[in-house]
Amino acid sequence: MRPPPPSLLDHVELRPQAPFGLLVEARTGDARLDELPAKLLLDKAREHRLLLLRGFVPFADARQLTAFGEYLGDVPIWSFGPILELVEHEHPADGVFGNNWLPFHWDGMFLDRIPEFQVFQCIYAPGDGQGGRTVFSDTTLVLADLPADSRSVWEATEVVYTVAKKAHYGGLVRSPLVVPHPDRSFPTLRYHEPVPAEMAYPNPVTLRYEGIRPDEVPRVEQTVREALYHPRHAYTHDWHTGDVVIADNYTLLHARESYTRHCNRHLRRVHVMGDPPLTNPALPRP
Secondary structure, rough: OOOOOOHOOOEEEEEEEOOOEEEEEEEEOOOOOOHHHHHHHHHHHHHHOOEEEEEOOOHHHHHHHHHHHEEEHOOOOEEEEEEEEEEEEOOOOOOOOOOOOOOOOOOOOOEEEEEEEEEEEEEOOOOOOOOOOOOEEEEHHHHHHHOOHHHHHHHEEEEEEEEEEOOOOOOEEEOOEEEOOOOOOOEEOOOOOOOOOOOOOOOEEEEEEEOOHHHHHHHHHHHHHHHHHOOOOOOEEEOOOEEEEEEEOOOOEEEOOEEEEOOOOOEEEEEOOOOOHHHHHHHHOO
16 A cells, blocks of 8 residues: 555544555544545545545535535435435335345445445444444455355356335346456456345345356355355444445445434435446346
8 A cells, every 4th residue: 555645644544444444534623524635535445445534524414425425526316316314214115214234235236327436424323232333345355265166156146136116226137246347357246135034124125046056046145145244354334423434336245234223323325426437237228
């Protein structure tokens, strides 16, 4: 890792996280995130997969978070606008808005374009022991550790995902399990973890496997799950109020732990597109 410019080191402290990620912590309470060069932030996010930005002047509202996203790049406007308010709904129509466990997935999988980055701001963190941590898994680390026999099966696997549109996404998409990074060509995983059949879960995504035998499916699901959650590959983020996280959506998958009902957990999320924007390759083509 090249050292940042001295002027940057005067204002922040950098600490690599395990097994990936970089903590960028402000040395003073008046440091602003838009004082850090946008290109440097994005380059570091691509290098480390995840940036945890802590101790900076917080964004006062959703508009300021949107402006920070626009400082980094092109912010898409989805059906709900640029900002998704990640809060518990009393009667959630979709798992995103419940306090339930949320399976590993990538953002934009049912949309026209895939964002390169997620930018999360923690408005209110759950208390100790209340859950709600976000789990990020670096799929390049998963694949680097994968035995050759499993690799050949994974590379033959395609998955068709279907979900009812009860929130801001829905439909049908088809993706190989192993896909090349859209800009840098190294292999990554694209996967939406299945919801156990016995779990009460609002609007689960259903999976249909192709390219492998039916008797191979349970083993693929087991090995993928074990690899994604393995401590060598997964970083589990314990949110602090005020945290900002920039995550590489092309390379990482992310999940969420369940959390205590009515604990007021509140994150905001804005997407930043790649340059050029990535058209979703998993959507059906006419």
